[in-house]
Amino acid sequence: xxxxxxxxxxxxxxxxxxxxxxxxxxxxxxxxxxxxxxxxxxxxxxxxxxxxxxxxxxxxxxxxxxxxxxxxxxxxxxxxxxxxxxxxxxxxxxxxxxxxxxxxxxxxxxxxxxxxxxxxxxxxxxxxxxxxxxxxxxxxxxxxxxxxxxxxxxxxxxxxxxxxxxxxxxxxxxxxxxxxxxxxxxxxxxxxxxxxxxxxxxxxxxxxxxxxxxxxxxxxxxxxxxxxxxxxxxxxxxxxxxxxxxxxxxxxxxxxxxxxxxxxxxxxxxxxxxxxxxxxxxxxxxxxxxxx
Amino acid sequence: xxxxxxxxxxxxxxxxxxxxxxxxxxxxxxxxxxxxxxxxxxxxxxxxxxxxxxxxxxxxxxxxxxxxxxxxxxxxxxxxxxxxxxxxxxxxxxxxxxxxxxxxxxxxxxxxxxxxxxxxxxxxxxxxxxxxxxxxxxxxxxxxxxxxxxxxxxxxxxxxxxxxxxxxxxxxxxxxxxxxxxxxxxxxxxxxxxxxxxxxxxxxxxxxxxxxxxxxxxxxxxxxxxxxxxxxxxxxxxxxxxxxxxxxxxxxxxxxxxxxxxxxxxxxxxxxxxxxxxxxxxxxxxxxxxxxxxxxxxxxxxxxxxxxxxxxxxxxxxxxxxxxxxxxxxxxxxxxxxxxxxxxxxxxxxxxxxxxxxxxxxxxx
Amino acid sequence: xxxxxxxxxxxxxxxxxxxxxxxxxxxxxxxxxxxxxxxxxxxxxxxxxxxxxxxxxxxxxxxxxxxxxxxxxxxxxxxxxxxxxxxxxxxxxxxxxxxxxxxxxxxxxxxxxxxxxxxxxxxxxxxxxxxxxxxxxxxxxxxxxxxxxxxxxxxxxxxxxxxxxxxxxxxxxxxxxxxxxxxxxxxxxxxxxxxxxxxxxxxxxxxxxxxxxxxxxxxxxxxxxxxxxxxxxxxxxxxxxxxxxxxxxxxxxxxxxxxxxxxxxxxxxxx
Numbered sequence: 025x026x027x028x029x030x031x032x033x034x035x036x037x038x039x040x041x042x043x044x045x046x047x048x049x050x051x052x053x054x055x056x057x058x059x060x061x062x063x064x065x066x067x068x069x070x071x072x073x074x075x076x077x078x079x080x081x082x083x084x085x086x087x088x089x090x091x092x093x094x095x096x097x098x099x100x101x102x103x104x105x106x107x108x109x110x111x112x113x114x115x116x117x118x119x120x121x122x123x124x125x126x127x128x129x130x131x132x133x134x135x136x137x138x139x140x141x142x143x144x145x146x147x148x149x150x151x152x153x154x155x156x157x158x159x160x161x162x163x164x165x166x167x168x169x170x171x172x173x174x175x176x177x178x179x180x181x182x183x184x185x186x187x188x189x190x191x192x193x194x195x196x197x198x199x200x201x202x203x204x205x206x207x208x209x210x211x212x213x214x215x216x217x218x219x220x221x222x223x224x225x226x227x228x229x230x231x232x233x234x235x236x237x238x239x240x241x242x243x244x245x246x247x248x249x250x251x252x253x254x255x256x257x258x259x260x261x262x263x264x265x266x267x268x269x270x271x272x273x274x275x276x277x278x279x280x281x282x283x284x285x286x287x288x289x290x291x292x293x294x295x296x297x298x299x300x301x302x303x304x305x306x307x308x309x310x311x312x313x314x315x316x
Numbered sequence: 317x318x319x320x321x322x323x324x325x326x327x328x329x330x331x332x333x334x335x336x337x338x339x340x341x342x343x344x345x346x347x348x349x350x351x352x353x354x355x356x357x358x359x360x361x362x363x364x365x366x367x368x369x370x371x372x373x374x375x376x377x378x379x380x381x382x383x384x385x386x387x388x389x390x391x392x393x394x395x396x397x398x399x400x401x402x403x404x405x406x407x408x409x410x411x412x413x414x415x416x417x418x419x420x421x422x423x424x425x426x427x428x429x430x431x432x433x434x435x436x437x438x439x440x441x442x443x444x445x446x447x448x449x450x451x452x453x454x455x456x457x458x459x460x461x462x463x464x465x466x467x468x469x470x471x472x473x474x475x476x477x478x479x480x481x482x483x484x485x486x487x488x489x490x491x492x493x494x495x496x497x498x499x500x501x502x503x504x505x506x507x508x509x510x511x512x513x514x515x516x517x518x519x520x521x522x523x524x525x526x527x528x529x530x531x532x533x534x535x536x537x538x539x540x541x542x543x544x545x546x547x548x549x550x551x552x553x554x555x556x557x558x559x560x561x562x563x564x565x566x567x568x569x570x571x572x573x574x575x576x577x578x579x580x581x582x583x584x585x586x587x588x589x590x591x592x593x594x595x596x597x598x599x600x601x602x603x604x605x606x607x608x609x610x611x612x613x614x615x616x617x618x619x620x621x622x623x624x625x626x627x628x629x630x631x632x633x634x635x636x637x638x639x640x641x642x643x644x645x646x647x648x649x650x651x652x653x654x655x656x657x658x659x660x661x662x663x664x665x666x667x668x669x670x671x672x673x674x675x676x677x678x679x680x681x
Numbered sequence: 682x683x684x685x686x687x688x689x690x691x692x693x694x695x696x697x698x699x700x701x702x703x704x705x706x707x708x709x710x711x712x713x714x715x716x717x718x719x720x721x722x723x724x725x726x727x728x729x730x731x732x733x734x735x736x737x738x739x740x741x742x743x744x745x746x747x748x749x750x751x752x753x754x755x756x757x758x759x760x761x762x763x764x765x766x767x768x769x770x771x772x773x774x775x776x777x778x779x780x781x782x783x784x785x786x787x788x789x790x791x792x793x794x795x796x797x798x799x800x801x802x803x804x805x806x807x808x809x810x811x812x813x814x815x816x817x818x819x820x821x822x823x824x825x826x827x828x829x830x831x832x833x834x835x836x837x838x839x840x841x842x843x844x845x846x847x848x849x850x851x852x853x854x855x856x857x858x859x860x861x862x863x864x865x866x867x868x869x870x871x872x873x874x875x876x877x878x879x880x881x882x883x884x885x886x887x888x889x890x891x892x893x894x895x896x897x898x899x900x901x902x903x904x905x906x907x908x909x910x911x912x913x914x915x916x917x918x919x920x921x922x923x924x925x926x927x928x929x930x931x932x933x934x935x936x937x938x939x940x941x942x943x944x945x946x947x948x949x950x951x952x
Contacts, residue, residue, distance in 0.1 A: 397895075398895050401895075546909075548908075548909065548913035549909075549913060551721060551913065552721050552722060552913045555719075555721035555723075556721070556722075556723065571720060572720075572721070575719060575720070
């Protein structure tokens with residue numbers, strides 16, 4: 025591997041001439057501007073136009089002060105963060121083990137993690153509905169071994185949503201963690217051990233900080249993804265678990281109210297943007313990007 | 317209501333959209349042409365907007381489209397177009413289809429957008445307005461069938477008989493069971509049932525007091541296992557035993573009973589959800605469209621359709637040629653037709669947004 | 682000391698196996714689900730039958746949904762990969778101070794919630810008069826795949842040893858030759874991975890397709906969504922099992938290709 029990749033510095037130019045590179049970049053920027061940035065601007069514009077067609081912050085204000093929408097936003101934020109941390113706790117030990125594997129075991133592990141990506145998340149969610157129901161496989165098992173409180177209510181409530189979303193997002197967290205765990209230099213661990221550190225100390229002072237970029241990137245990715253989810257909460261949640269993306273879909277597909285949808289989108293963008301800014305500040309942008 | 321819908325989509329340009337939509341329809345992905353040998357008469361045809369797939373599409377084809385073409389020689393072209401392009405094309409004077417076959421709720425949207433032609437009832441020879449009733453014979457919509465939302469349950473849970481009214485459904489003590497109610501997703505919640513449970517009479521349901529209905533929902537909210545969002549899930553909730561008791565479309569629970577499942581439902585206080593036909597303004601094959609409606613509403617066609625799928629015919633003469641065991645499944649059977657009421661699709665068309673907002677607020681608490 | 686370590690390791694491995702099993706289990710359940718005979722779904726059906734396989738394979742709606750998905754996903758991944766390459770090249774080589782900004786820009790579609798990207802694409806398609814056709818859907822889906830493609834290709838480009846490039850230039854190769862004969866072959870693995878990943882992202886994508894769908898243009902995820910919401914029959918499980926089988930076949934072919942390549946070309950660098 026070249027020195028370039030190990031230190032994260034960009035490799036020297038030589039792929040193409042300056043002119044060519046410029047053209048390539050220009051094409052990309054043009055593409056993004058026309059097909060992505062411009063519609064986002066349209067959304068922004070739509071969200072600040074009131075009923076008469078003049079520019080005003082009124083519609084956004086109305087949305088933000090609507091009690092129903094406020095609680096839905098809160099619900100979405102709380103659920104997203106909960107799901108992200110649940111993913112982290114579940115994935116961390118597994119990823120550490122996975123990062124150590126080599127050869128066919130590593131390949132097998134990677135395949136199994138990637139496999140869920142290949143099925144529609146929609147289908148995976150409704151399989152859960154069958155498995156987690158009152159008479160579903162899990163509850164039948166719990167009842168048969170006499171677990172107290174069984175059958176548990178695992179569907180149509182917050183628990184169901186968290187289980188469903190954790191399941192769908194776990195692979196993202198695993199991949200992010202494994203990526204940074206693989207880069208941990210084993211010699212650093214050896215050095216710490218030879219200096220007399222115990223296992224717990226090594227974990228907290230060496231391993232964990234070294235994997236922090238992966239943890240951070242994983243948390244950020246899963247939180248943001250969870251924030252925009254609508255399929256899982258729609259199928260596995262109750263009416264109190266409605267998340268903001270469901271509202272946006274409602275507005276577009278059922279009510280044809282694009283300005284409301286736009287307003288909600290802008291609010292979402294702002295929240296997500298702030299979250300990113302905070303994360304980037306706290307962890308450093310470069311580490312965030314590199315860890316991905 | 318529809319005008320409000322259209323005005324909020326100010327980015328849409330009708331003319332370009334209709335042109336592009338017309339060319340999109342030309343792509344043969346879902347439009348199916350039915351041919352018939354009998355058509356020696358020139359290219360007589362009618363273009364219908366309908367659902368081609370599933371049990372409904374099959375029943376329509378077997379009971380109505382195919383026999384119609386045989387009897388009249390008129391070819392039927394089916395297409396699954398959306399409401400928006402239908403409206404746009406009708407307004408532009410070149411409607412994409414002649415006839416629209418869909419729920420009355422959607423037809424109301426078309427009517428409000430001024431996209432429908434007036435139906436000329438004196439052209440019909442195979443049935444009379446009396447046969448189908450004044451409510452069915454509307455100015456721009458001809459109701460042709462209803463399905464019903466009924467109180468369905470698993471028989472094993474109620475050995476002494478299940479609830480026979482919505483008030484009894486709401487009675488947790490008398491009928492302890494795991495319940496589901498319809499929430500808001502692809503469906504709208506059954507506010508009417510909530511009102512009936514609260515003591516409102518059938519004839520006083522509309523305009524619906526949304527607050528009162530949601531308060532009534534709130535009374536048993538803690539005991540409701542789930543508020544399902546779609547009809548398909550409602551059927552699967554019963555079949556997997558996830559819930560014991562819920563409102564459900566008769567067309568969903570009937571096949572489950574026919575397959576031998578241990579389910580039952582009550583016709584009392586059922587809600588009829590109507591579907592109908594309308595003709596788009598400026599339809600190219602106006603006469604054929606009327607001929608089609610004439611044929612489809614005749615008692616034989618109505619009876620044939622009802623035999624294939626448990627939707628209630630509106631032509632009361634149809635019951636003469638329907639066997640008893642089929643008639644047992646139909647909402648418009650004179651034996652219990654009066655026990656139910658017809659959903660006011662016009663009210664729902666105007667108030668979808670209000671209900672959605674009220675529901676979102678109620679749900680979050 | 683090493684015994685404790687071994688126990689610890691064993692416990693961790695066991696934990697990993699459990700986690701991986703739980704990830705796969707719901708997918709495996711789809712197989713018996715798809716073989717049920719009744720119209721309602723059950724994890725372990727009471728009666729077995731192939732009827733739903735017959736229905737799905739013989740159904741024009743499922744076939745056309747599959748066809749539309751293939752079309753939009755292919756178009757989307759071509760766009761993602763090519764745009765992703767341009768972005769990756771810029772990210773990797775640029776030394777200007779604007780580079781972090783460029784990175785953020787390229788990754789931005791991934792950072793924006795999917796529903797907002799869907800809404801953006803919807804607005805785009807109406808104002809361009811595209812009206813929800815497959816072109817609009819492809820563009821929207823390519824936006825979702827672009828950041829991933831860029832990241833993967835960038836990782837692969839960074840792995841290219843600078844000295845090889847300098848050697849080629851010093852041997853008299855012109856920029857274009859350097860690109861075609863040195864860069865491209867070595868980045869090929871990354872480019873193919875990027876294509877594969879963005880294809881999967883586009884293929885599975887639901888929201889953009891829902892917003893832009895019309896009854897005559899439904900992608901497979903939309904059709905599945907409709908099936909789950911309108912007619913919840915084992916047909917949905919059948920479609921998923923068939924898709925998983927196709928992907929498995931693809932993975933096996935890809936794996937065999939990799940294995941064969943490794944045998945034939947012993948000493949080149951790996952991306």
